[in-house]
Amino acid sequence: MKAEIALLKGDGIGPEIVDSTVAVLEKTAQIYGHEFVFKPYLIGGCAIDATGQPLPEETVNGCLASDCVLLGAVGGPKWDGLAGDKRPEKALLGIRAALGLYTNLRPAKLYPALRAASPLKDEIVEGGFDIMIVRELTGGIYFGERGFREGRYGREAFDTEAYSVTEIERIGRVAFNTAMKRSRRVCSVDKANVLETSRLWRQTMHRLAEEFPDVAYTDMFVDNAAMQLVRDPRQFDVIVTSNMFGDILSDEASQITGSIGMLPSASLGDGTRGMYEPIHGSAPDIAGQNKADPIAAVLSGAMMLRYSLGLAEEADRIERAVDDVLNAGFRTADIMGSKQGSPLTCTEMTERILEAL
Ligand code: IPM
Ligand code: MG
Numbered sequence: 001m002k003a004e005i006a007l008l009k010g011d012g013i014g015p016e017i018v019d020s021t022v023a024v025l026e027k028t029a030q031i032y033g034h035e036f037v038f039k040p041y042l043i044g045g046c047a048i049d050a051t052g053q054p055l056p057e058e059t060v061n062g063c064l065a066s067d068c069v070l071l072g073a074v075g076g077p078k079w080d081g082l083a084g085d086k087r088p089e090k091a092l093l094g095i096r097a098a099l100g101l102y103t104n105l106r107p108a109k110l111y112p113a114l115r116a117a118s119p120l121k122d123e124i125v126e127g128g129f130d131i132m133i134v135r136e137l138t139g140g141i142y143f144g145e146r147g148f149r150e151g152r153y154g155r156e157a158f159d160t161e162a163y164s165v166t167e168i169e170r171i172g173r174v175a176f177n178t179a180m181k182r183s184r185r186v187c188s189v190d191k192a193n194v195l196e197t198s199r200l201w202r203q204t205m206h207r208l209a210e211e212f213p214d215v216a217y218t219d220m221f222v223d224n225a226a227m228q229l230v231r232d233p234r235q236f237d238v239i240v241t242s243n244m245f246g247d248i249l250s251d252e253a254s255q256i257t258g259s260i261g262m263l264p265s266a267s268l269g270d271g272t273r274g275m276y277e278p279i280h281g282s283a284p285d286i287a288g289q290n291k292a293d294p295i296a297a298v299l300s301g302a303m304m305l306r307y308s309l310g311l312a313e314e315a316d317r318i319e320r321a322v323d324d325v326l327n328a329g330f331r332t333a334d335i336m337g338s339k340q341g342s343p344l345t346c347t348e349m350t351e352r353i354l355e356a357l
Helices: 014-032 045-051 057-064 088-098 112-117 165-180 196-211 222-231 243-256 295-307 312-327 346-356
Strands: 002-010 035-040 068-073 103-109 130-136 146-151 154-159 185-190 216-221 238-241 264-268 274-278
Touching (some): 002 057, 014 035, 014 068, 014 295, 045 088, 057 088, 068 295, 103 165, 130 165, 130 243, 165 196, 165 238, 185 196, 185 222, 185 243, 196 216, 216 222, 222 238, 238 243, 274 295, 295 312, 295 346, 312 346
Parallel strands (some): 002 035, 068 274, 130 238
Antiparallel strands (some): 103 130, 103 264, 146 154
16 A cells, blocks of 8 residues: 655654654565655754744645654753743644544553563552553643633633533543453543533543443542552553543553553544654653664554554554564663663664564
């Protein structure tokens, strides 16, 4: 098949890990006789430096014209002082909204080979865990009305959370359908003891749950969920939650795998066009030093093949290559754990994955 893939390398380690992923995708295309055409566009800090804007129109149009989008990471200390709507992060929200990507799939899986890198005790993670966080991505407090006003204590800032039944239902359906292909458990996370949006969320999820009698449904308050994730992560299969709760819980879930440098994510809408990116950030402290772990980006590339291009066998092959490399004991610095020896560089790890392919 032929596919056009927009590349948003972004800032920090973004360019290094996207380059690794392109190499892996090119090799995969070669093995299976596909043609991938990669088109780079600017986003984030590098776009601010070049054009004055974090998300140039050319980037949005380029992504809209592509079959799918591969993103590295955005942001860094250089742009931290900018006003809210000029920051690199704003570009991420902008591109998610422009492409209608209301679903964010964030798998958090404990790789047996990386057991030592997880901060959790043996008895808690014995047998491993495999969680899929389904985060709502284009609504809630991230996109609600915000501003400044006069309040009880003088000038105040405010952000608002709003969710419609339509938005809750469509993300809920994704969660239930995802669970049907996994262990058939959905836990919806909210703060229904306090928030009106959460009460509507819970009500809507309960109604949906009746449509999916084969899925074991539970709901949980977010504070409890944060605790349960470290107390007993094995109880979870699919977690579905709002934009902000999903942001927070997905960082926690990735940390307990001990390998945030390995976790991919997919942002999807109604069509097949999706955006794929590692969960980790731009890691400015190690940018340009060839130390980054390319695995999260490479696995994001695999998710892209699976979800946007329908190339499941090719995706499996990449994931297997990564497994093989890890099982053979190869490690970049972030996943060394207590392992002795010197870590691989980003390009060395990429080479190992290409060989395993
Ligand atoms: C993420 C990030 C972003 C978010 C930031 C950089 C805007 O934390 O993708 O999780 O909060 O969505
Ligand atoms: Mg986040």
